[in-house]
Amino acid sequence: MDILTLLVVVPVLTVIALLFTKDLKQSRFITMIGSIVQLGMAINLLFAYFRERAVNASIMLFTRDLTWFESLNIHYSIGVDGISVALIILTSVVVLAGVFISWKIDDLPKEFFVTLVILSAGVYGVFISVDLFTLFVFYEIAVIPMYLLIGIWGSGPREYAAMKLTLMLMGASALLLIGILGIYFNSNADGGALTFNILEIGKVNIPIEAQKLFFPFTFIGFAVIGAFFPFHTWSPDGHASAPTAVSMLHAGVLMKLGGYGVFRVAMFLLPEGAKHWSNFFLVLAVIGVVYGAFAAIKQTDLKYINAYSSVSHLGMVLVALLMMNKTAWNGAILQSLSHGFMTALFFALIGMIYGRTHTRDATKMGGLLKTLPFISMIYVIAGLASLGLPGMSGFVAEMNIFAGAFQHPDLFHRIISILTVSAIVVTAVYILRVVGMMLMGPITDSHFEHLPKDTWYERAGIYLLMIPIVGIGMLPLWLSNMIMSSLDPFIQRLL
Amino acid sequence: MNFSYTFLVPLIPFAVFIFLGFFYNRIKENISGWIGVAGLTSVAVLSYYTAIQYFYHTPKLDGKFQTFVYSVNWMNFTDTLKVDMGVLIDPISVMMLVVVSTISLMVHIYSMGYMHGDRGFTKFYAFLSLFTFSMMGLVLATNLFQIYIFWELVGVSSFLLIGYYYEKPSAVAAAKKAFIVTRFADFGFLVGILLVGYYLGSFDFQYLNGPEGIAAAQKFGSIFMGFSVIGLALVLMFMGGAGKSAMFPLHIWLPDAMEGPTPVSALIHAATMVVAGVYLVARMFPMFNFVDHGSALHIVAWVGAISTLIAAIIALTQFDIKRVLAFSTMSQIGYMMLALGVSGYDGHEGVGYMASMWHLFTHAMFKGLLFLGAGSVIHAVHSNLMQDMGGLHKYMKITSITFLIAALSIAGFPGFSGFFSKDEILIATFHHNRPIFYITLFVAGLTAFYMFRLYFSIFWNKKTHYHHTPHESPLTMTIPLVFLAIMSIVPGYFPFTEWVTPDKVGFHGHIDPMMASIATTVGVLGIGLAYFFYFKPTDYPAKISAAFGTFYVWTKNKFYIDELYLFVTRNIIFKYISGSFAWFDKKVVDGTMNLIGNSTVVGSEAIKGVQSGKVQDYAFAFVGGVIILVIVVIYML
């Protein structure tokens, strides 16, 4: 079996193995093994990719094509480029960290891990798919377990949050399906058969009217999961109610599907549509950037702060994608990765703090640096990474986005760019506000004077996420080269 | 000459930081202190070696000091716009190496005494090393982007060190304020950098400050109030510099930053980080000078002049000794800025630039000394307020004498280093901008006055009764004082005019007797007035302040600039902008989504009666449907 299909098969095998487990210890052990294998394979894939890329110049590597449903020309068609490889590594790291963070989940552990692993299988599937239909199927597989994960293991108004999240994402999926079918039924514009294959459609010139019609459907369909203003409201409620590992996975990985889909499907397949609509969506995206940051200032619940911060950061991804140049695109992918690691880390830390103080209200906490030195220090570092401190991944990503955005000299793009850059100031405000309120200052509550220390599995999860953040931040060149080299087909098609 | 070993200068503190950071709870206090001092000593040795090699043993090229660049590619924005990491050796970076390593080493040694017994001792040294690493990286930067990277890093180390006593709410607030204000300024800086990167296609100082870069930059036409786009970019970059260097109106963070431990104030908020803005302008000086005929430099000059005046006036009325020193710092940096602002480029025209750099050097030494001396005093009496002090000369001879040397130096007393650098600034302003010259001269008098007000109030004046008899600080603290006292005199005799000039050629400097006598008169006048007011307890100060009335109250409250900022951020941005965004999100955006959700509920509520459960209703609907279909098929189709 080829190394890409294995990425989906291993989670499935993990699920099967999980069915035979009896208690928390066994199920978390099985999941951990499965995730470690998955991480190993992802890293192996990275090296295999470099080896293969040296000798193979085609767009997608490790391709494989099996006919799935012949009469509609649906294939199980897979392949990866640098972008997908990077995102696959992100996924495997975040999943493993998520398993460590859910080490002590006591409520229905087996079912929890089964759902979590199914979700991850869907995400891997999306990243390796070259066929639109397969991609859509995997996308739904990734989205639907969220309902169970939030509805069953969540906290607070979880039914409401789960329902809201699922319905909004399903609504987006409906739009997306229209878009995909629109692309499919126009894929024979240059003669030839109808096809779902992204690479083949990538060679077709879909009629401009059709592109203009279907681009918004496809764009919004994907962008909703990327917290696109004004369709982002599922995100704060969803994150607030979700259990820690689910928040991590969701913000860290699932929300990346949005940007990825917009780029790979909407923009790559409908280039004229993208050009026609880019200014309109650019305005909405930049509103998301600024607005998310400002809204985050007013929140007191740590998870809400983080959710709005995600709206802001992922807004930057969309801004960068719509900026239509190589630097900005590179920044968008880097930002997706960086935000993935960073938010996962943030949510993990919030989970740890919540598990100890039993509150997520930043105003009720204080002086945690003294009682929880390690977790608090990492929180500060994560915060600094989030506000774009050099040496951390966020800085590299944001700078690429800004440098790309500034390559458009016209006034409209200048204003958009400057507004985007201004978010770094507001980000600093809301991050430092929380740090100052919650971690520094005097201890506000006598309960907080003696809190349990950090455990080995928590540290494992933290280090796992810290390494890529610092690694990308310090030595961005290899990663950025890998992504840049994968952008050529997009450049040919869109520029 | 090969200077590539200077890579080690930032990397040694970085290694120390990593080491102390990882083992922060496993190393004993003494050991981490010695590790820090050892690291910094090696850095200082390397820096001095570099300076000697560079200024004395490196042959000049066409009569100019050579520039050495060693760099590696760090990141590529496009195929042509690249970001390098590396070291750049030229006169000002070598000079800054000496400044930073000297002050940092002194602070490292001093802190072993000052921070003795503190819970976070190792953490403190780790942060100090982080700061030194960042500052060195900034100083040695080869391109604008590298300078920005380390610029942010020094900002963060400053944040961490100001908030070092994180249990004190005031320290937390100060740290936040410092970071956010400078971050706001950096926003301008970043936009400026990106504009330069886009229009000139490079971040590299060698290119930008070289003839090609200048020529490319001069091509752009004026787009806004006489500024070309590059000129605007330079103004924006200066905004970043003004933020870091606490220039009006972005100075509000500096006085509050005194909440940090005193050695930190000496290192970061007096000698090194706060002069980063000056260094930035100096680094980009050819650009500032040639683009738009130096319009941006005018702004630099006037911002510097206004800052120096305002700060000196406010310093007269403060009672917290560290705040007096903070405003004094702001005022002196204003000096450096305005000197840069009035400077020309070639030969003797570059005297302002030279004076600015020289003053940077001497100021770092004597202001570092003043802060460390103040720290020594605070260490002895456990208070920051002048009212709690007095008559300390009897108890702390070394501190008192070294403090006096520093005060004489800053007041521009002949023979001390401050006299020489200030004299050059006065000459530069006298020849290039008369209004600024008068401001500078006036401020020189004010400086002498408030410094000696400080000195006399602490060490002479009334005999305060102390709970514990104050005693001289330990050796680890007094050795840096003595060393810096020497450094407050000696640099005055360095041939700076031959070392540091904009065109790197150098000229033969001399003291203008006319200017020197004017400056000395003004300085001595200030000192004499202070002696008259403060050497012995008198009621003159109270009378004078009463005479100034409202103006005094305004000054004492720092012209209410802080309150204005607070009002804008808290009441306008937080409350209205941010609050209304949050409200809008909850009510309108989310409300719309909920409305869609609820409308399906309402709609299904309305039509659910159709499923009545009565089989006959269904049959009726079925039959009715069939009949309608039949009618349609027969009559309509």
Place this chain on the structure above:
Amino acid sequence: MIANVSIYEILTVSTLLFFIGLYGFLTRKNLITLLMSIELLLNASVINFVVINKYMFPDFLQGVYFSIFIIAVAASETALAISIIINLYRLKVSVNVDKTETMKY
């Protein structure tokens, strides 16, 4: 084929039968009566099958087969329905159709 009786007359009868059954099904309240009405409906269709087969396609026998098939289905259906009704009666002590509307929204 019956003498002097055209297909129209027989179809009229079966149509009448069908609508009587329909009317009964829609208006009666007693479940047993409903069942009887269904039988009327079925019988009307059985008559149609047979008659159309006989009058129009005398060479084939499908209509007849179908009528027998329907009768068989109707018988088993009746048996099933009656057993349901009896059980319902045990539960609700009524065979009134109004009492069985628990399966609604």
